[in-house]
Each structure stands twice: as C-alpha cells, then as structure tokens.
C-alpha cells in the first residue's frame with residue numbers, strides 16, 4: 001500500500017519527498033504498511049513486551065519517558081521482518097542516498113501513566129559509531145498516535161545546524177548536556193508535531209532534533225524504531241555500546257548482526 005504522492009512506482013522517494021527530507025531532516029509517509037501487516041507486527045511487539053519486561057528510558061522508574069525492548073529484531077521473527085521490510089528499507093536507502101546496515105531496533109511504549117515527555121535530543125551522540133553521514137531512524141507507530149498519545153515532535157532543519165551546536169559523541173552519560181545549552185537557538189526554533197496513523201512511517205536524520213509529548217490519551221502508545229547506519233560505520237566506544245563493545249575501537253560494525261539492508265520493490269518480507 002504505497003502513496004503515489006511520496007514514492008515513485010518502484011518504491012523510491014520522489015524528488016519532492018527527498019527535497020523535504022533534506023530540507024527538514026524528517027519525512028512522514030502515509031500508509032506504508034497495510035492494516036494486516038500492522039496487526040501482525042503489533043501482536044509481535046506486545047508478545048515481546050510481555051515476555052521481556054521492558055527497560056526504562058529515564059533516570060529512574062519514577063522518571064520514565066518511554067519503556068523499551070532493545071534488539072527487538074533478534075528476539076522475534078515478525079519484528080525481524082519489520083526491521084528488514086523491503087518497502088521500508090528501500091525508502092530508507094533512497095532517502096540516505098547510499099548503502100545502510102541495520103544497527104538496532106527498539107519496541108517503544110509510552111503508557112498513559114508515564115508522565116514525562118521524551119527528552120529533546122538527536123540520535124548522533126547516543127550512537128557508539130564513527131563515520132556517520134547518512135544514518136537515519138524509521139519510527140513506525142503500531143497503533144494510531146494522535147498528538148495526545150505522545151507523538152514525535154521535530155525541529156525542522158535542525159540536522160543542518162553548525163557543528164559547534166551539536167554534541168557529536170557521548171563517551172559517558174556524565175557528558176550529557178541539555179539541548180538549549182549546546183544550541184542556544186533551540187528554545188526559539190519552531191517545532192512540528194507529527195501525529196500518525198498506524199501503518200505510517202516517519203524517517204529522521206541522525207542529527208535532527210526531536211522529542212515526544214506525554215501520553216494524555218488513556219490508550220497505550222506503541223511503536224517500533226529501526227536505526228539504519230552508514231554501511232561503513234566503525235565502532236567508537238560510547239554510551240549504550242553493549243551491542244558492539246566486543247569490537248576493537250575503529251573496527252567496522254558489520255557481519256550478520258548488522259546486516260546490509262537492500263529494499264526490493266514489490267516483494268513482501
């Protein structure tokens with residue numbers, strides 16, 4: 001189920017979609033997955049959450065922003081299918097403009113009783129990787145996510161801010177600095193809320209500043225996020241580096257654990 005407005009017949013982003021992505025640092029594509037696909041992926045995500053007992057994104061359980069299960073694609077065959085979905089990966093590679101590998105995937109849930117918004121951040125400093133130029137995240141809601149359910153909010157164009165206004169790497173969480181400190185223009189920058197239907201996909205550049213609101217809606221917000229990295233990225237020790245900590249610093253992050261993605265138009269995973 002592809003939107004002809006955003007994608008070409010072969011499933012690649014149109015020139016206009018590419019222009020929007022390059023200009024704004026994110027792009028929202030509607031009805032990329034069918035309702036049947038979404039139902040299967042949602043059931044898988046719920047199964048995994050029930051089995052795993054999710055981790056907490058936040059300083060403590062009381063300060064939770066999101067609950068998540070990391071490495072989801074390795075833990076459930078349906079979620080592997082989603083992470084390597086040929087339509088999504090083709091779009092990702094088309095936007096990135098070069099080869100990508102799957103770095104990681106999370107199931108993300110934001111329950112109505114979770115009272116904190118998702119912190120203002122970009123993805124770059126939290127990735128223990130070097131050599132990144134085109135890395136991006138595909139965020140896929142598995143239920144409808146209206147504004148009130150804690151949708152993503154982006155600062156358009158923020159991926160193009162000057163290097164002195166970016167925190168490129170976090171060797172440890174003690175180095176973390178709030179966005180307004182690193183980028184004084186942030187509090188005055190317009191933001192765009194992106195409410196989404198289940199089956200839509202939003203893709204954002206690794207430098208795009210984003211956050212998410214609080215879920216005040218009463219129903220759980222459930223989503224799946226895949227990070228697709230530059231195919232020649234290397235290991236740079238940093239925060240949350242346990243998936244790659246067995247590597248020597250500077251070594252390529254590749255092999256079966258970090259597969260090349262190759263979206264093939266028209267095929268189903």
Ligand SMILES: O=C(O)CCC(=O)C(=O)O
Nearest residue numbers: 066108118137139212225
């Ligand atoms: O789901 C959220 O609230 C935040 C997700 C996010 O920041 C990301 O996937 O990059």
